[in-house]
Amino acid sequence: MAAPLGPRLREESARQQALQTLMVILNQTYGVRSLVMERRQKAQDDKDQRSAAIAVNSGMVARDFKLTHRFGGNERKLWVPDQVLGAFGDAQAGMSAGWELIERLVRVEKISPR
Template identity: 30%
Template sequence: MVTAYIDESGGSGRELQNVYILAATIPLTDQLSECRSLLLELKPAHARKLHWYEAGESDRTRIVETIARIEAMHVIVESVEPPETKDERHRRLCMRLLLARLDHMGVDAVVFESRGLGSNHRDRTMVKTMRVDGTISADMEVTHRDGPFEPLLWIPDAVCGAVVDRRLGRSHYLALLHGTIDWITRGP
């Protein structure tokens, strides 16, 4: 079974106000326990999970260098919409593009980081709509997991963070993942 792990980043700050990023990581190895162990080694002892936003510059470099050593493909959807667009609309637009691409790539299952019962329900409703309209196949398994309990979700979190940093003029993090990214852009 081919599984993708998905996380998002909504824009904050003036430079990112209209930006929403959804990233999927598809491990290309059967050694998932080893991948999880590598990621757990990076997590600060006091933290519930490894989180890009909370990491300093040297930690971010170590995170991306570790991710680059893990055999994986990353699919990024970056959406730029008008300022009045709500994050949930951004998310639905990105989900449609991302899940269609993952389905086309042969991904059997996707794991989203849980955002709470209401948000997870909205995601499941969107997935049902996409199955009905044929955007994705009916047998793609879609689940949600809490970030602290699935270290593989920390990878797309970091990929989203590297995309945000690129928008802020710090492209060196994303450059370390060169050749492993399939990029979809929505909007200007």
């Protein structure tokens, strides 16, 4: 879930916390061993890789868990999360038609960024 952050919270820190939460859920609950994310700037992708390494080294996810980055234009499946988040955001704003179609298929996790 994406939501406005308080004045003392940094967007990138919240993203890294959300990323680690996602990796843990995917790996521990669903047995996923590989996560492909949309490529951003190299420095940002490197932060994602460091978060993944922390998750692996601390035992939060399996040792063979891999995080890779690809360009959105080259990997059409990366468009799906954007559409899901858009439908969720629309529902939060009172326009739930799209969300109602997929809600039962989506797991929503809320984090408390620190």
